Amino acid sequence: MSRAGSLRGYILIRIALMVPMVWVLLTVVFLMMRVAPGDPISATLGGKLSPADLDERREALGFDRSLFVQYLEYLWDAVRFQFGTTITDGQTIGSILVENGGATLTLTVAALVFALVVGLPLGLIAGRYRETLPDAAIRIFAILGYAAPPFFIGLLAQLLFAKNLDWLPASKMASPIVQAQAETYTHILIIDLAIDGNWDGVWDVVKHLILPAVTLGLLVMGVFIRLVRVNVGQALGGDYVEAARARGVPERRVVSRHAFRNALVPVVTVMGLQVALLLGGAVLTEQTFSWPGLGTRLLQYLNSRDYIGVQGLITVFALVVVVISLLIDIINALIDPRVRY
Amino acid sequence: MRAHRMAVLGCTALLAVAACGGSDDDGGGGENAPSGGGGNADTYVLGTTDKVVALDPVGAYDLASQQLIGNIYQNLLSVPAGGNTPEPDAAESCDWSDDKTYVCKLKPDLKFSSGDPLTAEDVKFSLERMLKIADPTGPYTLLGSLDSVEATDPQTVTMKLKKVDATWPFILTHNVAAIVPDEIYSDSEKQPDDKIVGSGPYKLDKYTPNQQAVFSANPEYNGPNKPQTPKVLVQYFEQASALKLAIEQGDVDVAYRSLSPTDIEALRNSNAGVKVVDGEGTEIRYAVFNVKKKPVDNVAVRQAIAQIVDRQAIVDSIYKGTATPLYSTVPSAFPGAKESFKDKYGDPDPAKAKQLLDDAGVQTPVELDAWYTPTHYGPVEVDLWNELKRQLEGSGLFKINLDSTEWDQYKEEAFDKGTYYFYGLGWFPDFPDADNYLTPFMRDGGFFVNGYSNEEVNKALDAELASQDSGEREEQFGIVQDIQAEDVPVLPLWEGKQVAAVREGVEGVEKTFDPAFQFRFWLVTKKES
Numbered sequence: 001m002s003r004a005g006s007l008r009g010y011i012l013i014r015i016a017l018m019v020p021m022v023w024v025l026l027t028v029v030f031l032m033m034r035v036a037p038g039d040p041i042s043a044t045l046g047g048k049l050s051p052a053d054l055d056e057r058r059e060a061l062g063f064d065r066s067l068f069v070q071y072l073e074y075l076w077d078a079v080r081f082q083f084g085t086t087i088t089d090g091q092t093i094g095s096i097l098v099e100n101g102g103a104t105l106t107l108t109v110a111a112l113v114f115a116l117v118v119g120l121p122l123g124l125i126a127g128r129y130r131e132t133l134p135d136a137a138i139r140i141f142a143i144l145g146y147a148a149p150p151f152f153i154g155l156l157a158q159l160l161f162a163k164n165l166d167w168l169p170a171s172k173m174a175s176p177i178v179q180a181q182a183e184t185y186t187h188i189l190i191i192d193l194a195i196d197g198n199w200d201g202v203w204d205v206v207k208h209l210i211l212p213a214v215t216l217g218l219l220v221m222g223v224f225i226r227l228v229r230v231n232v233g234q235a236l237g238g239d240y241v242e243a244a245r246a247r248g249v250p251e252r253r254v255v256s257r258h259a260f261r262n263a264l265v266p267v268v269t270v271m272g273l274q275v276a277l278l279l280g281g282a283v284l285t286e287q288t289f290s291w292p293g294l295g296t297r298l299l300q301y302l303n304s305r306d307y308i309g310v311q312g313l314i315t316v317f318a319l320v321v322v323v324i325s326l327l328i329d330i331i332n333a334l335i336d337p338r339v340r341y
Numbered sequence: 342m343r344a345h346r347m348a349v350l351g352c353t354a355l356l357a358v359a360a361c362g363g364s365d366d367d368g369g370g371g372e373n374a375p376s377g378g379g380g381n382a383d384t385y386v387l388g389t390t391d392k393v394v395a396l397d398p399v400g401a402y403d404l405a406s407q408q409l410i411g412n413i414y415q416n417l418l419s420v421p422a423g424g425n426t427p428e429p430d431a432a433e434s435c436d437w438s439d440d441k442t443y444v445c446k447l448k449p450d451l452k453f454s455s456g457d458p459l460t461a462e463d464v465k466f467s468l469e470r471m472l473k474i475a476d477p478t479g480p481y482t483l484l485g486s487l488d489s490v491e492a493t494d495p496q497t498v499t500m501k502l503k504k505v506d507a508t509w510p511f512i513l514t515h516n517v518a519a520i521v522p523d524e525i526y527s528d529s530e531k532q533p534d535d536k537i538v539g540s541g542p543y544k545l546d547k548y549t550p551n552q553q554a555v556f557s558a559n560p561e562y563n564g565p566n567k568p569q570t571p572k573v574l575v576q577y578f579e580q581a582s583a584l585k586l587a588i589e590q591g592d593v594d595v596a597y598r599s600l601s602p603t604d605i606e607a608l609r610n611s612n613a614g615v616k617v618v619d620g621e622g623t624e625i626r627y628a629v630f631n632v633k634k635k636p637v638d639n640v641a642v643r644q645a646i647a648q649i650v651d652r653q654a655i656v657d658s659i660y661k662g663t664a665t666p667l668y669s670t671v672p673s674a675f676p677g678a679k680e681s682f683k684d685k686y687g688d689p690d691p692a693k694a695k696q697l698l699d700d701a702g703v704q705t706p707v708e709l710d711a712w713y714t715p716t717h718y719g720p721v722e723v724d725l726w727n728e729l730k731r732q733l734e735g736s737g738l739f740k741i742n743l744d745s746t747e748w749d750q751y752k753e754e755a756f757d758k759g760t761y762y763f764y765g766l767g768w769f770p771d772f773p774d775a776d777n778y779l780t781p782f783m784r785d786g787g788f789f790v791n792g793y794s795n796e797e798v799n800k801a802l803d804a805e806l807a808s809q810d811s812g813e814r815e816e817q818f819g820i821v822q823d824i825q826a827e828d829v830p831v832l833p834l835w836e837g838k839q840v841a842a843v844r845e846g847v848e849g850v851e852k853t854f855d856p857a858f859q860f861r862f863w864l865v866t867k868k869e870s
Binding site: 043 | 384386392393400402403475482531533534547549550551552553555574576577578580582587589590592593717748749750752753756757766767768771788790
C-alpha cells in the first residue's frame, strides 16, 4: 500500500471509530437524564400543580411514552442533527450555539493564550533549574493550578481583585450598556465591538475577560508547566545538547534553541487534548463569573432537567472533542508515520 | 531566546492590563465607577438571577417571565401599584352582567407597539389562543372556568364562564390573560422571544436569552403608567454572589431577586453607595402534614407542633428582616387574611403543647421524620428546618429526624408516593386573591395530595367563589383559615418581603412592592450621576 493510501485508510478508520464513540455518549446521556428523578415539567411547575395536572403536561410533551420509543426518536433526531427546542426556555440548540458559543470561544481561547504565555516560560525555567528552589516553587504552583477547582480560584479572584481591590469587574462579559449598544455581526462580542470601532467597548470586554480567563487558564497552565519541565529536562540530557555545549554554544542558546524547541513538540499535541479539559473547566468558570457561554447554559438545563438542552449541548461538546482528537491524530500521523501502524 | 523574551513580554502585558484596570473608572471597575446605566438618568439596569422561560404569555408560568410580560403587555384588568384589587387597565370598565358572564369595555384608541389597534378581537384571540396552544410550560389551566369569549363589538368583550367564579377578575390580571395582537401572533405556535409585541408601557428592543433584555418606552402606549425612565436594561446573573458584587461595583442600579438574607444584611450595613428597600411580598413558606400517615394523622400531634413553633424567632434569626411571621396561609396584605394560628395558639408554649398531647393520650417524645429540599427554595431552607428541629426538640416533646433530598426526588416522594408526612414547601400566587392561598392547599388534599378533606372547608370555598360581595368572601376566607388552625393540615411559617438593593439616586422601587408581585419598570427613576 502506498504511503498516501495508508494515511487515507488510517483517517477513514478513525472517522469510523467516531461513530460508536458518539453513539455510546448519546446513549449514556439519554439514560442518565431519564434515570435521574425529575423532568422539565416537574422541575418548573412541580410546586404549583397537582400530580394529575403535571401528568397532563408530561403527556403533551410525550414523556409518558416508553423509554425505548423516546430513545429511538432521540437517536433519529440526532442523526439528522435535529436536537429540538428546549422546554424550559424555548431555544433551539442551534440558536444556543450562536448566542452562547462566541462567549465560550472567547473565554477558552483567552485561557489557552494565558496558559501558554505563562506556562511555557515557567516550564522552561523549572526544567532548566531542576531540583532547585525556583523549580520547586514552580512545580507547587503548577500542581495548585491544576488541582484547585476553577470555582474556588474564581471566587478567590473575585473577592480579591473585584471586591477588595476593585480593579476588575466580578462577572458578566461586558458592562450592561456596552452589551446593549453592541451590534451583532459575528456573535463574538469583542469582535463585533471591534468591527464597530468601539474600542472602549473592546477594552471593557478585555477587563471582564481577565479574571475568568486566568482562572480557567491556570488549570491548563499546570499541565503545560509539567510537560515542558519534563521535556526540557530530558532534552538537556540529550546527546545533541551535549554536542552543542561541546561546540562551545552559549548555555542560554543551548536551552532556548535546542532544548526548549524540542520540548515544545509534545506541547502542540497536548494542547489539542486540553480542549476537553478547557470545556469542562469552562462550565465551572462560566458559572462562577456569570459568563454567558455554553457551560452556563448546560448547567442551567441540567438543573431544570431540560432533556433537550442537556442532550443537545453534551452532543456538541462531545463532537468538538472528538473532531479535535481526530485532527490531532491526523496531524500526528502526518508527522510520525509510526502512528499509522 | 526570542520565545523566552516574548513570553516575558506577554506576562508583563497581562499583568499591566490587570493593574491598569485598577485605575480605570470608565466601566465595570474602579471605586468611582458610574452606576450601571453609565450615570445616565435615561437608563437604569436591573440585575437578577431569575431565569425567563418565555416572553409569549402562552408559555410563561414562572415569576421571571411574568416580571417582563407585565411591562410589555396589557391586560383588561391589573392591580395598580400599592393596591390589592383588580382595576381597569386596557379596559375602561368591567362588570358582571350575570353571575357567570363578565363584560369588559375597552378604552378607545389603544395600540400595540407595532402600531396595530388593540380591539376586542385581540382579547378574544388571546384567550382562545392560550387554551388552544395549551403549552405544557404555560398557565392555560388558570382559564379552566372560561366557557366562551366573544367580541360583542370592537370595544366590548363578553366572557361566559362554566361556573360562578369570583376569582375571574383576579385571573384577568395574570399573564394568562395578557393581550397579544392577532395580526402578528400565530394561533397555534409560540411567538419567538425576539419578536414580541405588546401594548404595555415598554417594548422589547433586544433580547439575548439569559443574558440581557433591553426595553424602551413604548411610544404607542397611552395608558396611565407612563414610563419615567425611557430605557431599562435587565441583566441576568448566574450567581447571587455575582449579583451582589455587581450592585456594589455599580454595574447594576437595582439588584432584585434573589439575594440571600445574609447578602441583604451585608448590603444594609455597607457604605458602598447602596441602600436596601423592601415592601409587602406574597411569597410564603409552610410545612405540610400528610394527615393519613402516623404519627401526624393524630390532630393533637399537629396542634402540639403548631403550639410550639416560634415564628418570630425564625424570622429574626434566619431571615434577618426579610420575612415576617405567617399565621395562616393567606399573607397579611390580602383582604380577608386572618391570624388564625395566633388567635388559637397565642404565644409559643411547650406546656400547652404537652397538655394537648397528654389529653390525646400521646406518648412523648413523639418521633418525627421531617423533610426539606435545599435545591428549590435556596440554601437558607436548611437553616429554617434546623431551627424548627431545635424548637420542637427544645420542648422535650419531640424527637426530629431531619433529612433532605434534591427537589426532583423530593416532589416525587412527597406528592406522588406520599412517603413524607412532615415537609416544607413554598408558594407564589398565581393571582393576588386570598382564594389562591386557600383552595390549592385546603380543598380535598390540595395540590400536594396530603389526604386532608373537610366538607365545611369545601362549602366555604364554594361560597366565596360564588359570591361577588367582598365582605361575604372575606367572611368565608375567615372560616377556612380558622379551620386550618384547628385541623392543621398545613403549618404556615413566614411570608417574605420583597427586597431589592438599589444604588443611591435610584428611586421608586419600593412603590412597586405589593401583593401583585410585579416589578413595574415605569415607576423607577434614576438621578443623573
